[in-house]
Amino acid sequence: AAGVIQSPRHLIKEKRETATLKCYPIPRHDTVYWYQQGPGQDPQFLISFYEKMQSDKGSIPDRFSAQQFSDYHSELNMSSLELGDSALYFCASSLGVGDTQYFGPGTRLTVL
Template sequence: AAGVIQSPRHLIKEKRETATLKCYPIPRHDTVYWYQQGPGQDPQFLISFYEKMQSDKGSIPDRFSAQQFSDYHSELNMSSLELGDSALYFCASSRQGFYGYTFGSGTRLTVV
């Protein structure tokens, strides 16, 4: 069965650079969530989209933005990267009426 695809798997950026993370949800899933997991931390909710509209916002820094496109894939754009942005970034998708979440394998971002 198709899963949630995240790219890239690993990313190394320098401070003040920009990064774009991509997420391709499971087919027919209409909702995408982004989570950030720092080292030794639990995943923290950043933002979610339902039917291409932002539906909820968590602890997402103003330097980050995200959107969901017409094909339901989502991108998380991160600018002016800081060392503290180094983390595992997960995307999850779900379908309205189906109360489950499927996570991608994550993108490990390292800011040096």
């Protein structure tokens, strides 16, 4: 079965640079979620979209923004990167808000 696709899988950036992470949800899933997971930590919810509209907002820094496109894929834009942004970033998708979330393999972001 098709799963959530994330790209890139690994990304290395310098401080103050920008990064864009992409997420392609499971076909027919209309809801996407972004999570940040630091080393040894549980995933922390950042933001979610349903039918191309922001549905919930969590602990997403103002330096980050995200959107969902007409084909339901989503992009997380990160600017003015800081060392503390180094983490695994996961995207999850579901068939509607509140339904089971299925996670992608993640993007490992390293900020030097």
